[in-house]
Amino acid sequence: MKYSQLFSKTAKNVSGDEPSINAQLLTKAGFITKEISGVYNYLPLGLKTLRKIENIVRAAMDQTGAQEILMPSMTGLESWQATNRQNFDVLFHLKGRDETELVLNPTHEEVITPLLQKFVFSYKDLPQAIYQIQTKFRNEPRAKSGLLRGREFLMKDLYSFHTDVADLETYYEKMKEVYFAIYRQVGLGKITLLTYASGGAFSKYSHEFQVLADVGEDTIYLCERCLVAVNKEIIADQPTCPVCGSQHLVEKQAIEAGNIFKLGTKFSGSLGFKYADQNGEQQLVEMGCYGLGISRLMGIIAEISHDDRGLIWPQSVAPFAAHLISLPGAEIKAQHLYDQLIQAGVEVLWDDRVESAGSKFAHADLIGLPVRLVVSPKTGEQVEWKNRSGANTELIAVNEAAGRLKA
Amino acid sequence: MKYSQLFSKTAKNVSGDEPSINAQLLTKAGFITKEISGVYNYLPLGLKTLRKIENIVRAAMDQTGAQEILMPSMTGLESWQATNRQNFDVLFHLKGRDETELVLNPTHEEVITPLLQKFVFSYKDLPQAIYQIQTKFRNEPRAKSGLLRGREFLMKDLYSFHTDVADLETYYEKMKEVYFAIYRQVGLGKITLLTYASGGAFSKYSHEFQVLADVGEDTIYLCERCLVAVNKEIIADQPTCPVCGSQHLVEKQAIEAGNIFKLGTKFSGSLGFKYADQNGEQQLVEMGCYGLGISRLMGIIAEISHDDRGLIWPQSVAPFAAHLISLPGAEIKAQHLYDQLIQAGVEVLWDDRVESAGSKFAHADLIGLPVRLVVSPKTGEQVEWKNRSGANTELIAVNEAAGRLKA
Numbered sequence: 001m002k003y004s005q006l007f008s009k010t011a012k013n014v015s016g017d018e019p020s021i022n023a024q025l026l027t028k029a030g031f032i033t034k035e036i037s038g039v040y041n042y043l044p045l046g047l048k049t050l051r052k053i054e055n056i057v058r059a060a061m062d063q064t065g066a067q068e069i070l071m072p073s074m075t076g077l078e079s080w081q082a083t084n085r086q087n088f089d090v091l092f093h094l095k096g097r098d099e100t101e102l103v104l105n106p107t108h109e110e111v112i113t114p115l116l117q118k119f120v121f122s123y124k125d126l127p128q129a130i131y132q133i134q135t136k137f138r139n140e141p142r143a144k145s146g147l148l149r150g151r152e153f154l155m156k157d158l159y160s161f162h163t164d165v166a167d168l169e170t171y172y173e174k175m176k177e178v179y180f181a182i183y184r185q186v187g188l189g190k191i192t193l194l195t196y197a198s199g200g201a202f203s204k205y206s207h208e209f210q211v212l213a214d215v216g217e218d219t220i221y222l223c224e225r226c227l228v229a230v231n232k233e234i235i236a237d238q239p240t241c242p243v244c245g246s247q248h249l250v251e252k253q254a255i256e257a258g259n260i261f262k263l264g265t266k267f268s269g270s271l272g273f274k275y276a277d278q279n280g281e282q283q284l285v286e287m288g289c290y291g292l293g294i295s296r297l298m299g300i301i302a303e304i305s306h307d308d309r310g311l312i313w314p315q316s317v318a319p320f321a322a323h324l325i326s327l328p329g330a331e332i333k334a335q336h337l338y339d340q341l342i343q344a345g346v347e348v349l350w351d352d353r354v355e356s357a358g359s360k361f362a363h364a365d366l367i368g369l370p371v372r373l374v375v376s377p378k379t380g381e382q383v384e385w386k387n388r389s390g391a392n393t394e395l396i397a398v399n400e401a402a403g404r405l406k407a
Numbered sequence: 408m409k410y411s412q413l414f415s416k417t418a419k420n421v422s423g424d425e426p427s428i429n430a431q432l433l434t435k436a437g438f439i440t441k442e443i444s445g446v447y448n449y450l451p452l453g454l455k456t457l458r459k460i461e462n463i464v465r466a467a468m469d470q471t472g473a474q475e476i477l478m479p480s481m482t483g484l485e486s487w488q489a490t491n492r493q494n495f496d497v498l499f500h501l502k503g504r505d506e507t508e509l510v511l512n513p514t515h516e517e518v519i520t521p522l523l524q525k526f527v528f529s530y531k532d533l534p535q536a537i538y539q540i541q542t543k544f545r546n547e548p549r550a551k552s553g554l555l556r557g558r559e560f561l562m563k564d565l566y567s568f569h570t571d572v573a574d575l576e577t578y579y580e581k582m583k584e585v586y587f588a589i590y591r592q593v594g595l596g597k598i599t600l601l602t603y604a605s606g607g608a609f610s611k612y613s614h615e616f617q618v619l620a621d622v623g624e625d626t627i628y629l630c631e632r633c634l635v636a637v638n639k640e641i642i643a644d645q646p647t648c649p650v651c652g653s654q655h656l657v658e659k660q661a662i663e664a665g666n667i668f669k670l671g672t673k674f675s676g677s678l679g680f681k682y683a684d685q686n687g688e689q690q691l692v693e694m695g696c697y698g699l700g701i702s703r704l705m706g707i708i709a710e711i712s713h714d715d716r717g718l719i720w721p722q723s724v725a726p727f728a729a730h731l732i733s734l735p736g737a738e739i740k741a742q743h744l745y746d747q748l749i750q751a752g753v754e755v756l757w758d759d760r761v762e763s764a765g766s767k768f769a770h771a772d773l774i775g776l777p778v779r780l781v782v783s784p785k786t787g788e789q790v791e792w793k794n795r796s797g798a799n800t801e802l803i804a805v806n807e808a809a810g811r812l813k814a
Contacts, residue, residue: 007474007535008526033522035479036509041522042477050477067414070449070457072442073480073542074559094501094511096558097548102443104501115440115448119415128414135480135542141504151503152481 001320003351003363006030008043010366021215022302023146025311029366031302031319038143038151045367046298048319050154053186054133054294056316057156060182064174066129066158071111073135077101079110083270090138104137109267109289112159116285122276123163126285127171131158133294145217147299148255154294162286163275165264172262175290179209179258182292186301187314192257195220195229196242199261205234205242206261210254211300218256221249229254255300263287311368312388320349321405323369325360327376334375337383337398344402364388373401408727410758410770413437415450417773428622429709430553432718436773438709438726445550445558452774453705455726457561460593461540461701463723464563467589471581473536473565478518480542484508486517490677497545511544516674516696519566523692529683530570533692534578538565540701552624554706555662561701569693570682572671579669582697586616586665589699593708594721599664602627602636603649606668612641612649613668617661618707625663628656636661662707670694718775719795727756728812730776732767734783741782744790744805751809755780771795780808 003009008030018024018034026032031046042050058068077093080086080103092104105111112130120126136155143151158175162168176194183192188211195210210220210229219232223241230239230249239249265284268274274282298317305312315321322341326334334350341348349369351360357376364372365388374384375398382395385404396404410416417437425431425441433439438453449457465475484500487493487510499511512518519537527533543562550558565582569575583601590599595618602617617627617636626639630648637646637656646656672691675681681689705724712719722728729748733741741757748755756776758767764783771779772795781791782805789802792811803811 005472007523007532007537008476011525033525035518036481036483036507037503039479039481041479041518044474044476047475047477065412067451068454069415069451070454072446072448072559074443074446074544076443092501094499097546100443111442111448116414118418118440125414130414137481139504152479 001349003349004353006044006349008045010363018146019144020146020148020299020303021306022148022299025306025366026146026299026302029311029368032147036151038140038149040147040150040295045319049298049313049317050295052317052319053297054154054156056185057182057292057294058133060178060185061131061156061158064129064178066131068132069115069130070132070134071105071108071115073104073137074102075105075111077103079103079114083110083267085110090140092137092139106136106138107289107291108132108134108157109159109263109287113267113271113273113287116159116161117271117273120161120273120275120285123278126161126163126275127167128161129158129171130161131156131290145299146303147295148217148303150295153296155296156292156294158290160288160290162288163277163283165286168262168264168286168288172260172288175260175288176207179260179290179292183209183211183257185316186297187305187316188257188300191304193220193222193227193229193254195231195254195256196234197231197259198234202264202266203262206259208256209258211257211304212252213255213300213304214253215303216253216255218254220252220254222252223249255303257297257300258290258292260290261288263289306368309362310366313368313370315370318369320347320369322346322348322371322373322401323364323367324348324350324373324375325357325364326350326352327357327360327374328354329377330375330379333398337373337375337401340398341402341405344406346402346405348405371405408756410756411760413451413756415452417770425553426551427553427555427706427710428713429555429706432713432773433553433706433709436718436775439554443558445547445556447554447557447702452726456705456720456724457702459724459726460704461561461563463592464589464699464701465540467585467592468538468563468565471536471585473538475539476537477539477541478512478515478522480511480544481509482512482518484510486510486521490517490674492517497547499544499546513543513545514696514698515539515541515564516566516670516694520674520678520680520694523566523568524678524680527568527680527682527692530685533568533570533682534574535568536565536578537568538563538697552706553710554702555624555710557702560703562703563699563701565697567695567697569695570684570690572693575669575671575693575695579667579695582667582695583614586667586697586699590616590618590664592723593704594712594723595664595707598711600627600629600634600636600661602638602661602663603641604638604666605641609671609673610669613666615663616665618664618711619659620662620707620711621660622710623660623662625661627659627661629659630656662710664704664707665697665699667697668695670696713775716769717773720775720777722777725776727754727776729753729755729778729780729808730771730774731755731757731780731782732764732771733757733759734764734767734781735761736784737782737786740805744780744782744808747805748809748812751813753809753812755812778812
């Protein structure tokens with residue numbers, strides 16, 4: 001795409017009431033604008049990034065054989081009364097025309113459990129793993145962290161259904177691996193920690209995937225031997241590693257990037273979701289749930305992967321693979337390279353504007369695509385290649401650029 | 408996909424409170440389930456169909472050079488007060504933690520106009536065409552028409568911004584053609600009519616795309632000479648063709664499948680959205696808006712394209728291209744053909760269950776994929792091909808099936 005045609009270029013001024021780094025950078029670079037606190041518009045660059053993350057998560061879920069559906073944001077309050085969660089503090093309430101009480105779902109156990117009940121009757125219909133990628137609403141008391149804590153946000157939520165605890169546990173362990181594969185793919189693998197957290201009313205522990213970050217809202221205690229952590233929330237007195245029992249844990253700040261729960265029979269019990277076992281006896285279905293915030297993950301990457309000049313996107317989620325800059329006198333050469341890249345299927349953003357080299361370089365650093373390509377009269381038959389994450393430039397043959405970017 | 412693995416097979420019983428044909432058929436065939444009135448869950452088959460329609464519409468918009476963004480469902484009531492539409496009767500109202508008044512957007516003029524104001528300052532920044540495909544909410548008084556009238560639904564809304572009326576009108580005429588190309592692509596081309604409707608406070612007329620259907624909620628008057636129609640809503644006394652002036656119009660029932668409006672300066676005026684013209688003078692931006700309900704279009708296709716045995720999907724939006732049925736004794740041959748089709752990139756649903764031929768045929772007719780393929784011991788080295796929309800079967804070579812389905 002030609003940058004001259006993008007309606008939403010970088011923003012000069014960012015509102016002073018945006019305290020989070022992720023929202024400041026994403027706003028400056030033209031990825032998002034704030035609508036109201038905790039609610040954002042995704043501009044073309046931001047939407048492309050969001051979709052890349054969404055597609056990585058979708059592919060990971062599909063690979064496990066999970067089936068994708070789409071549940072609604074809105075349902076009747078009675079669904080939440082049936083599980084006695086009608087007073088959940090982040091529920092948004094609204095009214096239909098006939099004064100029926102409605103809510104916006106911040107999570108979907110109340111929707112998916114009755115839905116599965118329509119199709120699952122016997123042990124032969126189990127296990128099942130069903131997910132969606134869908135807009136969630138939470139009436140947050142504080143939504144001042146940009147994409148990290150939204151009142152409206154995009155989330156992947158998967159629910160699994162099993163005949164027994166052993167099958168649930170096998171699936172749950174598999175899903176831990178799937179989550180780590182996702183974090184590795186978006187460049188967060190090395191700083192994401194499996195973290196023991198509250199199991200709520202459901203089980204002893206749930207597990208969070210906490211990304212180390214000084215600005216993180218969560219305090220965790222890391223066991224450097226086991227490379228797992230414990231969320232401060234569940235620590236009564238002395239932090240202890242739940243794996244090896246060590247009490248030499250290190251306090252760290254982190255951002256939660258995913259959360260998985262064994263729900264057990266909490267929801268199948270309150271909603272009467274049973275299956276007939278091999279003896280024809282009715283048994284409660286064992287359930288698990290597995291959340292991952294898509295827009296939050298975009299915020300985490302922005303929060304962590306940047307320098308004082310702007311964003312630094314990993315290749316897997318960058319809105320474009322390369323930022324082509326043409327300097328005066330090299331327009332025809334740039335057009336030729338641009339066409340060549342498009343032809344090769346490389347996603348390229350070409351800053352074709354009449355602007356100073358300095359301004360174009362600053363824009364490229366702010367937007368943070370993985371590779372910057374510069375063509376000028378000085379580069380001759382070559383093009384200057386620079387990785388956003390490095391300091392060095394090198395001259396390579398124009399014809400080599402497409403091949404390298406496809407590799 | 409193997410049908411045995413699909414969690415959401417056809418439903419035997421459809422709730423009696425579902426009066427619309429589209430929702431009855433889509434529920435029976437396992438595409439959707441009702442959550443509450445006007446709010447549906449999309450099951451795997453339904454979501455695939457919805458995404459196909461979404462992608463057809465997206466490609467059509469992208470081809471015009473429009474830029475895709477994603478705006479939120481939620482905003483502050485003050486945005487709607489600014490345009491004096493806070494009493495719009497389908498607005499859902501909700502409250503944030505601090506008692507701030509929020510609404511769910513049923514349309515996005517109140518969001519996109521201030522958004523564009525951040526990036527458009529001069530005639531050089533115009534024209535612009537920006538769209539989204541996004542979940543809308545409308546507090547409908549009656550939501551008894553399945554996917555045709557939702558309280559939560561998926562919609563494409565595009566907004567265009569121009570320096571002057573002439574440029575708006577050129578774009579508006581182009582968009583009419585783009586809409587007709589979409590209706591042709593989803594199999595509704597021949598029965599969709601450009602229909603003059605109320606321009607509201609904005610202009611003399613808006614234009615609807617009305618699909619002829621006896622069950623349609625709208626009454627229109629068709630000029631058989633000009634092949635345009637007039638919505639009954641705007642007829643004061645005698646129906647008259649707005650093109651040729653003829654008064655020999657035919658009354659028809661129809662379903663609205665899209666609506667385009669010249670907004671003029673209604674919103675730029677109330678929100679103060681101006682640009683500097685070539686003389687540096689501040690001028691109001693001329694706007695147009697172009698809506699098309701994605702989930703509604705799915706409902707319309709189901710409502711119109713079916714017989715007494717079930718749905719009949721056009722190839723362009725069918726969740727799978729072919730329905731492969733294996734009869735006892737032909738499992739290995741079916742597996743071979745299935746692998747061959749998958750290899751060739753054909754989307755195929757294989758009913759691999761142990762069920763009677765009659766039951767499998769009934770399921771295939773109900774689901775309505777464009778082509779049914781049957782392999783049995785009797786078909787030998789061949790496979791029986793039947794189009795869902797026809798009555799004839801023919802035997803073709805197994806190796807020919809993939810090629811035909813790709814064509």
